[in-house]
Amino acid sequence: MKNIAIFASGSGTNAENFVKYFSGNKSVKVAVVLSNNRKAGVHERVNRLGVPSFAFSRDEFVEGAPILRKLTEYHVDYIILAGFMNKIAYPLLEAYPNRIINIHPALLPKFGGKGMYGMHVHEAVVAAGEKETGITIHYVNPHYDEGEVIFQSVCPVLPTDTAEDVAQKVHVLEYLHYPQVVEELLSK
Structure with missing residues (x-):
């Protein structure tokens, strides 16, 4: 266990x-x-x-x-x-x-680093005119959002999407993938 x-x-x-x-x-x-x-x-x-x-x-x-x-x-x-x-x-x-795992609400290395969390990330994604975003599950190291990537999942960003729309799409990916990816890692 x-x-x-x-x-x-x-x-x-x-x-x-x-x-x-x-x-x-x-x-x-x-x-x-x-x-x-x-x-x-x-x-x-x-x-x-x-x-x-x-x-x-x-x-x-x-x-x-x-x-x-x-x-x-x-x-x-x-x-x-x-x-x-x-x-x-x-x-x-x-x-x-290599036993601390984090999830970031964007496709790292884009939109990572100090101060890039939550709605700040989604606002930056929309402002940059990105066509897609998603989640990155990664190991934690001494630097913000720079640990080895374990998994990424992508969702589209439509031209009409607001930061709130993007947040909802990303949240769905978090719920769907984060526990499952952790389970797969820990069962190795």
Whole structure:
């Protein structure tokens, strides 16, 4: 059994999707959810589904040791970022090399880097007149959105699409592919 920790900062829809996807799975389990936001909706979503969640301070995150203790307590094999809005601290990168996975709402290397998240990405895609966008699932390294690409999926961007339209299309791809790709990776 592989245990995963989900790191999330917001409402937790992707985290909830992971918990539901792996519910009853014999080889992968969402063991714990960690957040940098005590008031994030993710806590209520996953607690309702029987998954414990914990919040941590900025200092605890930078130091790393308190988070690593929590990950050890839950026997975490992989960390999955699902709407987590902080750059991963070095102690976590060192403890989990090639075992931290993120999803980006565009086709990297386009529209990646610091400040490129959520609606900022979709607005940039529309402003650039892109004909397609999508998702990129990748390993996390010390640089924003530069880790090795694991998987990409594409959707069209129509001339009439707004950033909100693009966000909806990308969100469908996230729900469809992210848990499945993680499951395939962890079963290797």
